[in-house]
Amino acid sequence: MVFLLALGLFFGGLLAVLSLVFKLLGLKPPMIFDKYPLKGIFYRFKFWISLLVLKNLRYRIYRRNEEVLGSDEHLAKIDRAQELGSDPKSYDVVSFMAANREGQKLMVTLERRRRGVLKAALYLWMPDKGGLFGSPKLPDMIHFTTEDGQENNEFRGGGFHISQEESMKVWRIRYEGVLRRQNASEEDVTVDLDLRFRSSSAEHFDYSRDLSSALIADSIAREAWNERFYSVLRSVNHIVEKRTHYEQNGELTGQIRIQKEEIPLRMLGFRDHSFGTERCLSSINRYVYFALFLDDGSSMVVGNLSQPSFFLSSLKVGYVCTPAGEYQPLTWSNFELYSYGEKGIPPQHQNFIVRTEEQEYLVQIQVEGSAVRYVGGDWESKVFNQFLACTVNGISGQGHAEFLYRHKGGRPEEINAKDPSWYQDIKRFEKSLSLLEEEERDFIF
Template sequence: MLVWLVLFFTLGFFWCQKTAPRPYFGIYNRPGKWFYLKAIFIYLSIQWRKYQAKQKERSDARGNEQAGYGVSSCKDILSMERAQPLSNHPLAIDAILFSSSGKDGSYLVAAQARRQLRMNNTIFCLRIPSVGVLVHPKHPDTTMFTDCENSWHVEGLQMDLVDPMKKWKLSYQGPMLHQSKGTTHQVTLKAEYTSNFPYFDFDSDMDPWTIAKAMAREPWSKAYFENVRKAHQNHYEQLGEIHGSVKIDAIEYPLNLHVMRDHTHGSIRDWRLMHRYGIQSFTTENGFRGFLGTVCQPGTFSNLELGYVMTSDGQCAPVEEVDLPLWAHGEGGQHPEDFAFRFKAQGIWHEIQVKVLDSVEVFMGWEWEGRVLERFCRYTVDGVPGWGVSEWHFRHRGGRPKELAAKDPEYTQNVAKFPSGDE
């Protein structure tokens, strides 16, 4: 018995002396000696929060101030879908995105992020096979301004809620630039988004063990958990379809697209905190659909795997693992255009190949803190052909050109764009 006790304490002593493995490139944290103990603790905490939320669920569906990490922010879909009031924080956000693609090679990305000072970070680009890629004339800048306080209307692009979780209308009237030729074309978009699918709430529907592993990789401290709390944003997504048409000069083209739509709102979205992410959304010929990827935001989650899949019979399930290490894919700033990886959902590993056909580069934030690439792709998932959009992000430190900032409305020129002491 004494021998076993000595052996136990000796092994325990040497185990405690182990140092944390060095993060990849000094950024991407790796599992340490307490990884599984920490992960189990977080997993149980999430499950406990889920249990408490069910016990305290209110019939009036008011928002939950303790949302996230197993708990939904709200259950009233009208409250969720409509434009959210911005907090007083300079970096408050209320954003929607329509990321869509078709089997015929047509693609459409339309996004608006409502910010303070009536600024909307806006992305609008489309690809028609016989025409090419067209982009908003302000791109690669996304800093646009609106007179509409509580809607997603800016510089010709309008996205309007019709029926919560069922129907939206999208329209655009104005010029667009041909990305490769540099020519200007008059474009009119009239389209309708519809869906009968359930939405996926990232506050409550993500796989608990996946979140637990991501948090367990990080070095813990009081400051760490405070950063996690501050960085939280309410985010949900829904798959659907877009039908309509786009008229380019005098020629009209039909649009029949599969869509990933999302809505994000929160007190803070600080692009300076985000190092990278690589996200893929896809639809295959057999009806299998998904949204998945990896996010690196040092200080909170340096390696967060996330997403969900939708089977052909309408079943939605969270992604459990994404074998797509960002540090091995384009860490130097060049986004990969022909690559493959694996992901796990419903206990099954899937293989996915990605081939980028075209891409559009834009910059987000007052100082262009984020560089985003909307990539129009062909996919092969478990050997089945598919299509979709891949969005990759890189931290950008080159700043926004002064000649663009000088054209911003006068009322924005001398106003703090970031919290005091952060600029």
């Protein structure tokens, strides 16, 4: 009897201690602008737990399946244009960013949605031809590529056609139509662009597999581990399965004809491919993303994402790609969102430091030009695209930056009125659903 009483007291005390620990871990840490958490009193403890969980998760999903995930069959499956499923949030995005030492820069992004909806943007920065050109519908990105909302299984529409020629090696980028000068004249010029992106190998940087575990653990350890956090944690496997995002560095070559002048182009660049069903713009507070291409043949991606609903209020991301094509994840960065453009206007100069396991880099940015576009079926987000020169550890380069902010102004009615009637009906239906729910919904498209 005494033994059972002692055992009961022991377990009762253990439960009380565990309850206190969970309560302490759920305390809200100090915040900057009530958005970005600092390191709380239990940060180190939470960091090491997060690191262990992440390494175990990555081993189960990736490391023990390397042979299958690295096979030609699997790579061909993820590299082609994806079939959009029945989920209304299905998406498939391919993007390219590139630049050269002459200062020429190109950004192309095509996002396929169900029923032939295509969200597309093209920016071309030509310093010797008058500066910035953009696709004519910008700042709106929505194109309707089929009749009556039929499905479209290609990255095609609005003058664009992006197609795979060799799995994980060669993609072709075509655009035929007009580009609009992004200056006071807003002159339209006829353009025929024909480029190929070539990667030297099938090597790529998969964000779920290759991001530094230390950076992810740092972000998680800053959050309050409350009941909502544990609920999200239980669904991590499901979320990982529903989104894929990888990037691949290479070279863009070809030519562009502006009016009647043909101009050869040769640039360092990368291709981004993302697909799945978990792409909720309305849940993203902010992000900043840099793609830098240096004169020594190396490149660098640096970013910071704020998505508090997913308990990643400040997730730093990125990598360095060497001239030989080796990807080195960033393990530390002092680029903080609250220090750069928090009031909604991106800075024209930025200096920050990042590290890989092998080296530290001082990054210096100077913006040469910028443009604004709106993303989402109802313009949920506003993106500033910047075209910039940079210096990294004394090496010159060129590149791009994106500053994304929440946008609550909606898509203007004069633009909505030009949409097909079937699309207008779906948006009205979605909006009526959102009014019945406490939480804000994303539009299907």
